[in-house]
Amino acid sequence: MVRVTRTSAKETAPSALFCLRFEARPLRVRAALQDIRTALRRTALCPECQGDLQLLLAEVLNNVVEHAYAGRAPGEVCVRAAESAAEVHIVVRDRGGPLPNEAIPQVAPADLFAPVENLPEGGFGWLLIQTLASRVEYYRSDGENRLELWVPAVPA
Amino acid sequence: MKLETVQEDETLVISVDETRIDAAVAIQFKDRMRELTSGGTGRVILDLGKVDFVDSSGLGAIVAAMKQLNGGQNIALCGLQPMVDRVFRLTRMNTIFAIHDDLPAARAAAAG
Numbered sequence: 022m023v024r025v026t027r028t029s030a031k032e033t034a035p036s037a038l039f040c041l042r043f044e045a046r047p048l049r050v051r052a053a054l055q056d057i058r059t060a061l062r063r064t065a066l067c068p069e070c071q072g073d074l075q076l077l078l079a080e081v082l083n084n085v086v087e088h089a090y091a092g093r094a095p096g097e098v099c100v101r102a103a104e105s106a107a108e109v110h111i112v113v114r115d116r117g118g119p120l121p122n123e124a125i126p127q128v129a130p131a132d133l134f135a136p137v138e139n140l141p142e143g144g145f146g147w148l149l150i151q152t153l154a155s156r157v158e159y160y161r162s163d164g165e166n167r168l169e170l171w172v173p174a175v176p177a
Numbered sequence: 178m179k180l181e182t183v184q185e186d187e188t189l190v191i192s193v194d195e196t197r198i199d200a201a202v203a204i205q206f207k208d209r210m211r212e213l214t215s216g217g218t219g220r221v222i223l224d225l226g227k228v229d230f231v232d233s234s235g236l237g238a239i240v241a242a243m244k245q246l247n248g249g250q251n252i253a254l255c256g257l258q259p260m261v262d263r264v265f266r267l268t269r270m271n272t273i274f275a276i277h278d279d280l281p282a283a284r285a286a287a288a289g
Binding site: 047051072076083087098149 | 199200201230232233234236237238241244259262267269272273
């Protein structure tokens with residue numbers, strides 16, 4: 022006899038963590054990140070993993086505001102995340118401009134031996150995204166950017 | 178962007194009275210830091226004890242705050258909460274700044 026319990030079904034199927042849609046403006050991103058923090062607190066993810074997800078999403082959403090919609094009227098951004106046993110899968114969509122060359126930027130860590138006056142004040146965003154995510158994919162089609170990210174799910 | 182300052186002998190202690198230094202306030206933070214540190218000569222301690230979140234824009238603004246100090250000044254950070262500490266480590270900016278656990282430790286280092 023095969024018994025399928027509610028618990029085993031939950032372990033195999035990805036479960037939605039959150040789904041948000043809002044206008045891409047700095048203070049709206051801040052509000053969305055607060056909602057995301059609240060949603061993550063209800064999960065079994067460890068505090069460090071929750072923190073990393075907040076940081077990752079802050080970088081991705083700030084990029085949409087500062088780059089995708091730069092020089093044009095702010096449009097919508099949609100972010101959703103689902104959790105499976107091993108990882109959190111995030112999809113972020115917007116209708117702003119494409120990434121340069123329609124590709125994920127190649128980033129190098131800052132030159133820490135440079136004189137103080139030459140230290141970078143930017144460029145940390147993609148470094149953080151690529152460090153925190155185990156995999157990042159970017160698709161551009163029909164005027165839409167779709168960034169997909171995977172982060173290891175570490176339980177508390 | 179609320180920053181509180183206390184001048185202690187040669188050391189200017191700047192405490193960030195906000196929970197976030199993020200993209201929404203990074204420019205304000207950088208400008209306020211310039212106002213507070215310009216013309217100074219001694220050590221600056223930036224107390225981040227109340228800040229629970231710094232993103233890449235906030236980090237860039239803290240780096241900018243260091244770069245806009247004049248030659249005789251230097252800056253130390255203290256009170257980094259776990260997520261803030263993580264951002265500094267992931268970007269290796271923890272190797273650029275003097276970082277202390279808390280304000281007393283930063284003061285002791287300044288005096289020593």
